[in-house]
Amino acid sequence: MEITTDEQTLQYLWEALQTEPRRPRYHWAEQKFCESLKRGWLFYSDIEDMLIAMDSRVDSGGFRIMPLVEHMGISFEEVYFRPRAISSGAMRFDALRPEYYVYLLIQLERVGLAVDTARYVDIMLPSILPRNRKLFSVAELEIFWYKRTRHKQEDVVLYTDKSLRYEEYGDPLKLNSGFTLTLGLDAEDKPFLLMIRAPKYKPQRAPVEVSCPGCGHNYHKGDPESSMLHRKEHKKRMTWLQPQALPAMLLERAEKGPFAELVTCDSPAWKHSEMYNRALAFKREFHYDFTQWKSPNSGREDPDVQGYLFTGEFGEIIGACAFRNRSDDPEIQKWGLQWIWLCPRERRKGHLEQRWRMFRQRFGNFLVEPPVSEAMQGFLKKQGDSELLLLDRKP
Numbered sequence: 001m002e003i004t005t006d007e008q009t010l011q012y013l014w015e016a017l018q019t020e021p022r023r024p025r026y027h028w029a030e031q032k033f034c035e036s037l038k039r040g041w042l043f044y045s046d047i048e049d050m051l052i053a054m055d056s057r058v059d060s061g062g063f064r065i066m067p068l069v070e071h072m073g074i075s076f077e078e079v080y081f082r083p084r085a086i087s088s089g090a091m092r093f094d095a096l097r098p099e100y101y102v103y104l105l106i107q108l109e110r111v112g113l114a115v116d117t118a119r120y121v122d123i124m125l126p127s128i129l130p131r132n133r134k135l136f137s138v139a140e141l142e143i144f145w146y147k148r149t150r151h152k153q154e155d156v157v158l159y160t161d162k163s164l165r166y167e168e169y170g171d172p173l174k175l176n177s178g179f180t181l182t183l184g185l186d187a188e189d190k191p192f193l194l195m196i197r198a199p200k201y202k203p204q205r206a207p208v209e210v211s212c213p214g215c216g217h218n219y220h221k222g223d224p225e226s227s228m229l230h231r232k233e234h235k236k237r238m239t240w241l242q243p244q245a246l247p248a249m250l251l252e253r254a255e256k257g258p259f260a261e262l263v264t265c266d267s268p269a270w271k272h273s274e275m276y277n278r279a280l281a282f283k284r285e286f287h288y289d290f291t292q293w294k295s296p297n298s299g300r301e302d303p304d305v306q307g308y309l310f311t312g313e314f315g316e317i318i319g320a321c322a323f324r325n326r327s328d329d330p331e332i333q334k335w336g337l338q339w340i341w342l343c344p345r346e347r348r349k350g351h352l353e354q355r356w357r358m359f360r361q362r363f364g365n366f367l368v369e370p371p372v373s374e375a376m377q378g379f380l381k382k383q384g385d386s387e388l389l390l391l392d393r394k395p
């Protein structure tokens with residue numbers, strides 16, 4: 001929280017916070033609050049008295065607390081007493097709703113004042129905690145998580161001139177209350193900044209970008225939002241990086257025999273979704289800009305492509321490849337093996353070799369389109385099929 005103020009206020013707070021408040025009258029202030037609670041509003045004129053009752057340091061000829069309040073994102077509202085008759089006038093008052101008064105106490109506690117905030121949060125919580133309360137004002141939200149954030153929030157910085165913010169400051173001064181004060185003095189020894197650090201404040205470590213060794217997803221460690229996204233993504237990616245038994249594929253195999261692995265535009269949506277995920281994995285591994293399987297749901301809009309899902313003993317899908325009909329392409333005029341991707345643990349285990357003869361029968365002298373890995377080039381050589389290699393062509 002940053003607050004613009006004057007030199008006198010800085011000097012006063014710097015000195016006052018180093019003293020102890022005199023005989024707080026917490027009970028009186030609470031009584032006054034409970035009366036206001038019935039009315040639904042706290043008057044501007046009462047608030048200063050209530051704050052002084054709790055922390056005598058607020059009471060000083062040379063210091064006004066209320067101008068500070070207005071810099072804390074708290075706005076007074078206009079309220080009127082009900083007129084005696086429709087024709088008569090109404091008296092106007094500036095007032096705060098009770099939750100905004102408690103929000104104010106939360107902010108003043110951050111400044112280092114002893115304003116009994118925890119007590120008022122307890123009074124307000126029963127009206128905020130019920131699960132049917134779905135929307136919170138900023139004040140209610142701060143009350144809602146007060147117990148978790150208390151004494152841990154970021155620094156409160158009061159300054160007279162923001163441009164001097166990064167000048168040198170004096171030594172930090174730790175108070176009995178646990179707060180730490182730092183005063184910034186300008187060249188003429190006049191205070192331009194007062195920094196108030198909470199007792200349990202810990203500087204947030206900047207989140208570090210890491211890459212998960214399991215799934216390869218990049219995320220920011222220490223950032224809950226990013227970590228949650230990673231957990232979701234991790235679970236998804238592991239389904240193809242570490243494939244598990246797939247009953248649907250076993251059923252398909254019982255029904256279609258050797259054609260169970262084939263995916264055409266007539267295949268069910270789940271097979272297209274499996275193809276799409278492997279195309280995605282291929283794209284990530286080779287840092288391609290786009291996914292070479294058009295639809296995760298159905299292939300009806302792409303009849304020129306045929307896919308193969310490589311499956312293991314239990315129906316688990318260990319990889320996939322896709323052939324594209326390029327007979328309209330003057331340079332190729334036949335089928336092309338567009339991409340092939342196997343999960344890491346199943347590489348170099350002969351899965352492609354087992355299917356190679358069948359591929360040649362079905363797609364003839366197809367071309368193997370780039371990017372072609374060294375492993376793949378070695379494979380073609382071994383099969384005596386190096387002439388199928390198509391180099392240096394964008395897919």
Ligand SMILES: [Zn+2]
Nearest residue numbers: 212214215234
């Ligand atoms: Zn991961």
